[in-house]
Amino acid sequence: MLLSLSRRALARVAGGAVLTLALGATVTTPAAADDKVVRIGYQKYGTLILLKNKGLLEEKLKPLGYTVKWSEFPAGPQLLEALNAGAVDFGNTGEAPPIFAQAAGAPLIYVGYEPAAPTGEAILVPKNSPLKSVADLKGKTIALNKGSNVHYLLVKALEKAGVPYADVKTAYLTPADARAAFERGSVDAWAIWDPYQAAAEKTVDARILADGTGVVSNYQFYFATRSFVEKAPQVVDVLLGAVAEIGAWAKANPKAAAEQFSPLIGIPAPILEVALSRQQYDVKPLTPEITAQQQQVADAFHKLGLIPAPIKISDAVRAPKS
Numbered sequence: 001m002l003l004s005l006s007r008r009a010l011a012r013v014a015g016g017a018v019l020t021l022a023l024g025a026t027v028t029t030p031a032a033a034d035d036k037v038v039r040i041g042y043q044k045y046g047t048l049i050l051l052k053n054k055g056l057l058e059e060k061l062k063p064l065g066y067t068v069k070w071s072e073f074p075a076g077p078q079l080l081e082a083l084n085a086g087a088v089d090f091g092n093t094g095e096a097p098p099i100f101a102q103a104a105g106a107p108l109i110y111v112g113y114e115p116a117a118p119t120g121e122a123i124l125v126p127k128n129s130p131l132k133s134v135a136d137l138k139g140k141t142i143a144l145n146k147g148s149n150v151h152y153l154l155v156k157a158l159e160k161a162g163v164p165y166a167d168v169k170t171a172y173l174t175p176a177d178a179r180a181a182f183e184r185g186s187v188d189a190w191a192i193w194d195p196y197q198a199a200a201e202k203t204v205d206a207r208i209l210a211d212g213t214g215v216v217s218n219y220q221f222y223f224a225t226r227s228f229v230e231k232a233p234q235v236v237d238v239l240l241g242a243v244a245e246i247g248a249w250a251k252a253n254p255k256a257a258a259e260q261f262s263p264l265i266g267i268p269a270p271i272l273e274v275a276l277s278r279q280q281y282d283v284k285p286l287t288p289e290i291t292a293q294q295q296q297v298a299d300a301f302h303k304l305g306l307i308p309a310p311i312k313i314s315d316a317v318r319a320p321k322s
Helices: 007-015 047-054 056-064 076-084 096-103 149-161 175-184 196-203 226-231 233-252 254-265 269-277 288-303
Strands: 037-042 067-072 090-093 108-114 121-125 141-144 169-172 189-193 207-211 220-225
Touching: 037 047, 037 076, 037 233, 047 056, 047 090, 047 233, 047 254, 056 067, 056 233, 076 090, 076 096, 076 108, 090 096, 096 108, 096 149, 096 288, 108 226, 108 233, 108 288, 121 149, 121 196, 141 149, 141 175, 149 189, 149 288, 175 189, 175 196, 189 196, 196 269, 220 226, 220 233, 226 233, 233 254, 254 269
Parallel strands: 037 067, 037 090, 141 169, 141 189
Antiparallel strands: 090 220, 108 220, 121 189, 121 207
């Protein structure tokens, strides 16, 4: 049975303590303070899984005496739950998850971001759906992963179309469950990111009702726990350098990157090439402008009651090097 929550119900969920760790995620207990291990949370798509697959980071951290422990999560919110629980030191997600996490008291610090990729997320409808615009979503049910980057896409797309957020129904589902509901016709639309977006477009003829173009930036953010940034700033720098290096390789070799992703995700390489073409691969320190844009996301969620109190993004941004 699909779970539909009202705005008030979501506020209760988002405003409470961080939820239990995602089932099936492979996590470790907090390491001792003197353990030279960096515990990285990753999802089944993105630069970090390529970094893991290449083994590049392990080589770069050897001179510092650090080893790496990798833990996979189904989506950003679950990864950040693990970070808040002390089971992950470093990871990355889209715009929304770190806001929910910061609002719940997670000790995260933004340490970098990837440039905007607005076409890498979208609101999809079935090919023959009568829905022709975002305005048509009024009264309809949209599947999405609660607290993910597409949550903000839905909020802003509805706002732009003049549809109150309270006038749609939301079904909070993981990508796999949302796809099944979408194919069954149990939901009217699906807000999703790549590569699931590209796969749905290709395999079930899903139609894009709206993507992030002119609506949201769809940044990817890299973060670490405050304690890890303070304890091992050099390791954070090495991590970001390795992310930039593997990203440059993927950008220059999209076919090879897609072929590496394919067996890891179970999506054909040609579909992944489409998804990869919509992704940006550089990684940079947050600027005041990017921080301000992320603050707009947080303010929008607070205005809707999706987080219980205002938060200040700049409080969770790594200080620039002197």
